[in-house]
Amino acid sequence: MATRGFFGRRPADDAAKRLPPGQYLERGFPVLSAGPTPHVDMASWTFTLKVGPRPVKKWTWGQFTALPRTAIHKDIHCVTKWTKLDTDWDGVSVDAILADAGVTPPTPWLLAHSFDGYTTNVPYKDVAGDMGIVATSYDGAPISPDHGGPARLLVPHLYFWKSAKWINGLQFTERDEPGFWELRGYHIYGDPWREQRFTGDP
Amino acid sequence: MTQAEVLPPRLVWQEAEVRRIVQQTPTVKSFFLAPPAWHGFVAGQHIDVRLTAPDGYQAQRSYSIGSPPEAAEVELVIERLSTGEVSPFFHEVVQVGDMIEMRGPIGGHFDWQASDGGPVLLIGGGSGVVPLVSMLRHRAAAAPDVKMGLVYSARRFEDVIFRDELLARAAAEPDFALHLALTREAAPVAGHRHGRIDRAFIAEALAGLGAPPKLCFVCGATAFVEVASMFLVEIGVPFAAIRTERYGGTPAEDPIKADVAPEE
Numbered sequence A: 001m002a003t004r005g006f007f008g009r010r011p012a013d014d015a016a017k018r019l020p021p022g023q024y025l026e027r028g029f030p031v032l033s034a035g036p037t038p039h040v041d042m043a044s045w046t047f048t049l050k051v052g053p054r055p056v057k058k059w060t061w062g063q064f065t066a067l068p069r070t071a072i073h074k075d076i077h078c079v080t081k082w083t084k085l086d087t088d089w090d091g092v093s094v095d096a097i098l099a100d101a102g103v104t105p106p107t108p109w110l111l112a113h114s115f116d117g118y119t120t121n122v123p124y125k126d127v128a129g130d131m132g133i134v135a136t137s138y139d140g141a142p143i144s145p146d147h148g149g150p151a152r153l154l155v156p157h158l159y160f161w162k163s164a165k166w167i168n169g170l171q172f173t174e175r176d177e178p179g180f181w182e183l184r185g186y187h188i189y190g191d192p193w194r195e196q197r198f199t200g201d202p
Numbered sequence B: 001m002t003q004a005e006v007l008p009p010r011l012v013w014q015e016a017e018v019r020r021i022v023q024q025t026p027t028v029k030s031f032f033l034a035p036p037a038w039h040g041f042v043a044g045q046h047i048d049v050r051l052t053a054p055d056g057y058q059a060q061r062s063y064s065i066g067s068p069p070e071a072a073e074v075e076l077v078i079e080r081l082s083t084g085e086v087s088p089f090f091h092e093v094v095q096v097g098d099m100i101e102m103r104g105p106i107g108g109h110f111d112w113q114a115s116d117g118g119p120v121l122l123i124g125g126g127s128g129v130v131p132l133v134s135m136l137r138h139r140a141a142a143a144p145d146v147k148m149g150l151v152y153s154a155r156r157f158e159d160v161i162f163r164d165e166l167l168a169r170a171a172a173e174p175d176f177a178l179h180l181a182l183t184r185e186a187a188p189v190a191g192h193r194h195g196r197i198d199r200a201f202i203a204e205a206l207a208g209l210g211a212p213p214k215l216c217f218v219c220g221a222t223a224f225v226e227v228a229s230m231f232l233v234e235i236g237v238p239f240a241a242i243r244t245e246r247y248g249g250t251p252a253e254d255p256i257k258a259d260v261a262p263e264e
């Protein structure tokens, strides 16, 4: 049913086609985090790959950024309703991380961990190939701390909370393990085109 | 317990009648909604509203709940952003008796209930005070002995949302302290600040709690939250004790130099 007196402000047609349901076009770059912005010291930065509780390989910043790189040009969608078109990222694909560690995916589920204790779950199939990277650059420059720098996960086809900021590890889990927001009522998968914002959304 | 039992139930869209509208400041109005299927919430949570145009186009936005869980109606407190799509609609079009589609409550992190205890420091910029006022109202009803301080930054005295209520609470409730910071003018009441919040101002508010804070809640435009939460970290409040809600707006290039007052 229409809301009395509401006509809305539509974006241009080409942009409108790229807006998932309930999203609006944002030209700036807002921020969503559950706490303060941590300022991660590069000298002590590490990235750990785990299978279950077992660490498989750990990289320093220098080692990590020397891995083969993948660029991503995609639209991003935040569950707080903004969508930003044509964002440019660069980083290390999850597959490149696995290859460097000599690991083939032992389970279908990943849990991303961050320096601030944040976690979020992503199926491996959603980061396979060039679908998901650990980004270390945004728009040609290092990622600023408020946007998750020095490194953040980037899975642009899912709501942006899945793109964990300040990432410091990926862990294969035995089952699909809900992370921070998923335990607080947000959708376990988070596809913006199916508007999977909250638990129970289709 | 299995996962399914821990996770909250499905959030369904429902039409809520607008029962009352109150002008709070020159740019802020309260809308009191009566959702038919409402099973309570925790202070600090928000709802989503969804507006539908005749051709089916829809816009959604989030709004914090300003009323306490004890109240019968759900109070939304909306600031008019002149260039906005949804907030000017609420200010210029919505009338008592209108039906607004909404769902909620949403959020399981930026919330406080009596059993969480204290002391608690609340820091709000502009309309970011809304969920904090819900916490203050809940505290007064359910746990008046919990120490709470509110640091609240607004442009002018006339922009202070819930001003009379907050001043009255500060006078009447011995365990609540109000620290206003007005960026554009001096406050006509004693004991408040003319200027932006800074580290010293927040440190003073923390000291007034008499013990280290159990929780700090920071809410407002993104640039404001960045700066205020950074001050807390610098003062030594543990990271895990600080919870934030960022309303929007793009953060300034350098948050330290940014005007941390909420601007249009």
Ligand SMILES: Cc1cc2nc3c(=O)[nH]c(=O)nc-3n(C[C@H](O)[C@H](O)[C@H](O)COP(=O)(O)OP(=O)(O)OC[C@H]3O[C@@H](n4cnc5c(N)ncnc54)[C@H](O)[C@@H]3O)c2cc1C
Binding pocket: A024, A026, A028, A080, B046, B061, B062, B063, B064, B065, B077, B078, B079, B080, B081, B083, B084, B085, B086, B087, B088, B127, B130, B131, B220, B221, B222, B245, B246, B247, B248, B249, B250, B263, B264
């Ligand atoms: C969890 C949550 C709770 C919220 N609670 C409240 C609330 O209680 N009261 C309230 O008034 N708002 C609240 N907001 C903000 C609200 O959801 C809308 O973003 C706001 O009303 C603007 O919507 P609009 O359609 O009018 O403007 P839009 O058309 O969405 O935006 C217009 C322009 O203003 C900018 N902008 C958006 N928000 C802000 C901001 N806060 N400060 C500065 N610039 C901004 C945008 O970047 C954009 O450029 C909340 C947001 C979130 C995420």
